[in-house]
Structures are given as C-alpha cells and as structure tokens.
Amino acid sequence: MGNVLIIDDDELFCEMLSEMVTDMGHGVKFTHSLHEGVVEAANGGYDVVFLDVRMPDGSGLRALPKIRELADPPEVIIITGAGDPDGAELAIVNGAWDYIEKQSSIKRMTLPLVRALQYREEKKSRKPALALKLDGIVGDSPKMQACFDVVAHAADSDANVLIFGETGTGKELFARAIHANSSRSHKSFVVVDCAALPESLVESALFGYEKGAFTGADKSQIGLIKQADGGTLFLDEVGELPLIMQKAFLRVLQERRFRPLGARQEVESNFRLLAATNRDLDQAVAEGTFRKDLLFRLRSLSLNLPPLREHLEDIKEIVLYHTGKLCESYGIPQKGFAPEFFECLLAYKWPGNVRELINTLDRAIAEARHEPTLYPNHLPSYIRVQAVRNTVSREAPELSPALAASAGLHLPKLRDYREAAVAQAEREYLKELMVLANNDLAEACRISDLSQPRLYALLKKHRISRMKVILAKE
Numbered sequence: 001m002g003n004v005l006i007i008d009d010d011e012l013f014c015e016m017l018s019e020m021v022t023d024m025g026h027g028v029k030f031t032h033s034l035h036e037g038v039v040e041a042a043n044g045g046y047d048v049v050f051l052d053v054r055m056p057d058g059s060g061l062r063a064l065p066k067i068r069e070l071a072d073p074p075e076v077i078i079i080t081g082a083g084d085p086d087g088a089e090l091a092i093v094n095g096a097w098d099y100i101e102k103q104s105s106i107k108r109m110t111l112p113l114v115r116a117l118q119y120r121e122e123k124k125s126r127k128p129a130l131a132l133k134l135d136g137i138v139g140d141s142p143k144m145q146a147c148f149d150v151v152a153h154a155a156d157s158d159a160n161v162l163i164f165g166e167t168g169t170g171k172e173l174f175a176r177a178i179h180a181n182s183s184r185s186h187k188s189f190v191v192v193d194c195a196a197l198p199e200s201l202v203e204s205a206l207f208g209y210e211k212g213a214f215t216g217a218d219k220s221q222i223g224l225i226k227q228a229d230g231g232t233l234f235l236d237e238v239g240e241l242p243l244i245m246q247k248a249f250l251r252v253l254q255e256r257r258f259r260p261l262g263a264r265q266e267v268e269s270n271f272r273l274l275a276a277t278n279r280d281l282d283q284a285v286a287e288g289t290f291r292k293d294l295l296f297r298l299r300s301l302s303l304n305l306p307p308l309r310e311h312l313e314d315i316k317e318i319v320l321y322h323t324g325k326l327c328e329s330y331g332i333p334q335k336g337f338a339p340e341f342f343e344c345l346l347a348y349k350w351p352g353n354v355r356e357l358i359n360t361l362d363r364a365i366a367e368a369r370h371e372p373t374l375y376p377n378h379l380p381s382y383i384r385v386q387a388v389r390n391t392v393s394r395e396a397p398e399l400s401p402a403l404a405a406s407a408g409l410h411l412p413k414l415r416d417y418r419e420a421a422v423a424q425a426e427r428e429y430l431k432e433l434m435v436l437a438n439n440d441l442a443e444a445c446r447i448s449d450l451s452q453p454r455l456y457a458l459l460k461k462h463r464i465s466r467m468k469v470i471l472a473k474e
Contacts, residue, residue: 002047002117003027004021004026004029004046004049004113005029005030005031005050006021006029006030006031006050007031007037007049007052007055008032008050010052010081010102014030017050017079017109020109021113024110024113026117033055033056034063035057035058038063038066041070047120048076048077048097048117048120049074049075051063051064051067051076052079053078053080054080054081061078061087064078065094068094068095069142069143070142075119075120076095076096076097077096077097077099077113078096078100079101080099080100081101081103082101087099097112098116100112132148132152132181133181134148134151135173135177136170137173138318138321139311140317141311143306144306147305150301151178151181151303153301154182154303155177155179158182159300160253160274160275160299161175161302162238162275162276162295162298163274163302163303164278164302164303164304165305165353166278166305166307167278167355167446168353168354169306169307169308169354170355171276171278171305172234174303175234175236175276176189178232179274182232184230187228187229188227188228188229188230188231188232189228189231190228190231190232191234191236192233192235193236193237194237194238194240199242203245203248204261205224206224206225206249207225207258208221208222208223208224208260209262209263210260210262212262213260213262213263225252225269225271226260229268229270230271231271232271233271233274235276238281239281239284243290246294249294250291250293250297256268256271273298275298281295282295307350309350312346315345315357318354318357319337319342319345319361322357322358326361326362326365332365332370333372335365335368335372336372336373337373340375341374341376344379344384344386345357345360345379345383347386347390351447356436359436360380360383364378380428381424381428382425382428382429385425427462430458430459430462431464
C-alpha cells in the first residue's frame with residue numbers, strides 16, 4: 001500500500017481524487033494550502049504527491065523543486081484546471097512524474113499513480129549503492145545529492161553521458177567520478193580538450209596517424225580514441241568540436257571503428273564516451289553549429305551541474321576541504337576562520353563558481369600566510385564590497401550633521417565619494433577578473449556579462465593592461 005498526499009484548494013476535486021486513491025487500496029491525505037502541503041510532504045512518508053498548479057497562497061510549480069529536494073522525495077504528479085505547454089515543460093524539467101489536466105478521465109488519473117507507485121517499489125528493492133568515490137567533489141546539499149545520484153546511475157552503465165555546467169562547476173571532476181566508479185576504472189581516462197585543439201590537428205589527435213601520412217609524420221602516433229580502448233574518452237567542451245569532425249566522430253560512436261590517417265585498415269576501440277559543455281547545444285543545433293544527430297548520441301544520459309550560487313549551503317564544507325589541501329601543499333598549519341569570513345563568501349554570487357572560490361582561497365592563504373586565522377580583509381575587495389553593501393542596505397545608520405560637526409568630520413560631497421568608491425571597486429574587480437579569466441578577453445566577458453567594447457573601455461579607463469595583470473599574478 002502506498003501513501004498519497006493531495007495538495008489542492010478545490011474541495012470537490014480533493015474528495016473525488018481521495019475516493020479514487022482509497023478505492024485503489026492506498027492511504028491518502030489532502031490539504032487546501034500550498035504552505036501546509038509542503039510542510040506535510042517534508043514530514044515524510046509519502047510516495048506520491050498530487051500537486052495543483054494554482055493555489056491561493058502560491059504556485060505549485062514554484063513549490064515543486066522544494067518537494068523534489070527533500071531527503072526522500074515523493075514522486076510529484078502535477079494537476080491543473082488549465083493546461084499550459086510551457087507549464088508542462090517546466091514541471092517535467094523540475095522532476096515531476098507527470099502533468100495532468102483535471103478534466104482528464106479517471107483512467108488518465110489512475111495510470112500515472114500506478115506507475116509512480118510501481119517505480120517506488122522497484123526503487124526500494126534495489127541493492128543499496130556502494131559509497132561513491134568522489135575525489136575533489138565536496139557538498140551535501142540536495143542539488144549536489146541529485147548530481148551524485150546521476151553519477152551512480154551513469155557509473156552502473158556504459159551509456160554516453162553529456163555533462164552541462166557553467167565554467168568552474170567541476171565538469172571534469174564529475175566525469176572522472178563516473179569513470180572511477182564504473183567497471184572501466186582500471187583502464188585509461190583520456191581527456192580531449194576540444195577548445196584547445198587547433199582545427200587542423202583535431203583529426204590526427206583523435207584518430208592517430210601512420211608514419212609518412214603527412215609532412216612531419218616521421219613516426220606513427222596512436223590517436224586519443226585508441227588510447228581510450230577499454231576505458232573512458234572524455235570530450236571536454238564538446239561544443240567547440242568543428243562541424244567536419246562532428247560528422248566523422250558520429251560514425252566512430254556508431255561503429256567504434258575508425259581509420260588512422262595514412263592507414264589502410266580500420267582499427268577498433270571499445271571506449272565509453274563522456275562529454276561536457278558550458279554551451280546550450282540545443283541552441284547551437286538551431287544555429288547550425290552543432291549536429292542534431294550527434295547531440296542525440298551524446299545525451300543518452302544528462303548531468304546538469306548547478307552553479308555555486310544555487311547551493312551556497314555547501315560553501316563552508318568546500319572552504320574547509322580546499323583550505324586544508326592548500327595549507328598542506330604550502331607546508332603551513334591549518335587556518336582558522338572568523339565568522340565574518342564566511343559571511344563575506346556567502347554574500348558573493350561566484351560567477352566563476354567553485355574554481356573561482358578555490359582561487360580566492362589560494363589568494364587569501366597567500367595574504368595571511370603565517371597568520372593563524374582568515375579574516376574578511378584577506379579576501380579581494382570586490383567580494384568584501386558585496387558583503388558591506390548588503391549590511392549597509394539592511395542597517396543604514398544615520399549620522400546627524402550636528403554629530404558630524406562635533407566629531408570634526410569633513411565629509412566630501414556624496415557624489416564625489418560614491419564615484420571614488422565605485423572607481424576603486426571597479427579597478428579591483430577588473431584586476432581580479434583578468435586573473436580569473438587567465439587574460440582571456442572572451443572568458444572575461446562571459447564571467448562579467450560585459451560586452452567586449454565595454455570591457456575594453458573599462459580596462460583603458462583604469463589603465464589595466466593584460467601584461468600588467470600577468471606580471472601581478474606572477
């Protein structure tokens with residue numbers, strides 16, 4: 001017998017649906033408030049939740065992620081009086097089991113419930129998963145746990161996996177985790193950086209070549225695809241793969257056979273494929289820069305990594321882990337942390353994600369060096385500015401003119417003070433931005449969301465040259 005929760009403000013519909021569930025032999029409870037329903041779902045013990053979209057105190061679609069992020073989340077069937085294709089898409093993307101209109105037949109209502117309960121029973125009967133090897137991956141938030149679940153499923157199969165995430169979210173670390181937990185872990189994990197390979201060398205790098213295949217080929221070279229035989233081939237930034245190579249690689253995926261340059265015979269390679277990108281490949285398909293058939297092949301399984309700003313509750317654990325590693329590598333004692341240090345980190349949005357956080361910690365430890373505790377003043381000013389702005393906007397203390405005069409304060413005009421503070425913050429931000437982007441202007445534009453002309457103008461305004469940034473970094 002399953003336990004079902006109905007969250008709907010329509011009393012007649014709740015009674016009808018409750019009667020249907022009871023007749024099927026399952027336990028049922030209903031609430032007419034979204035808030036009460038979410039609290040009830042969080043109390044646990046439910047296998048399936050029927051969730052209405054339009055509730056008096058909010059949208060069921062907005063509450064769906066909260067329910068799906070519970071420790072043991074129930075399957076959620078969205079019910080609505082007015083179907084909406086965009087709403088249906090949003091529901092499925094956020095993990096709903098199904099999306100049903102209330103005008104549907106009893107059979108249409110019953111079948112998803114039967115299937116969801118059947119899935120729950122089979123899920124409970126699975127063998128308990130072994131502890132995953134997650135070297136370098138830290139976090140215990142619901143979003144990270146959902147990623148670990150995908151890693152476990154992916155490691156248990158040989159299906160192709162497409163990993164999507166912003167720069168710095170750890171796509172290669174997750175690819176390595178899938179490999180390390182798979183049956184291929186004893187074989188090679190071969191990385192192909194599609195963005196770093198010149199177009200003229202992609203074919204020879206992937207397929208290899210025979211001696212004399214082209215000018216300068218004075219000896220045979222085994223390609224990366226063959227090197228991954230029996231193991232895992234990881235295509236990093238697969239969205240940058242040239243179109244002509246996409247077609248050639250599609251055949252390799254289908255046949256697991258290819259011909260090295262200059263060779264007379266084809267060779268085989270039994271590899272498992274993982275790919276990663278920070279681009280919207282569906283959009284690239286629409287623009288004609290990526291093959292639809294290749295995308296279908298790559299996306300047998302999908303792993304979407306959340307940006308750090310969406311799981312800030314993991315920051316403390318990430319900081320403790322990487323600070324320990326950095327201190328160990330520098331041969332210095334472990335650092336302590338002032339509470340305000342974490343407050344500053346939590347106030348920042350982290351456009352460069354975990355990679356930016358690690359770089360920031362590296363800088364903070366270098367600033368503190370032999371000091372035992374990390375304080376906010378060890379952090380870059382552009383991070384501290386955000387925390388201060390949040391505090392000022394909340395508290396905004398006032399200083400009366402009389403008190404200012406009695407204290408002997410001579411304040412500049414507000415406009416001059418604001419302009420000077422903004423200019424200083426801009427300069428610090430730009431210097432850190434260029435370090436984080438490794439002086440790659442395109443990457444700096446992506447992180448900062450500035451256009452290239454605007455970025456050029458700001459760098460010129462603050463007299464920041466790429467050469468100066470390189471020297472400062474060294």
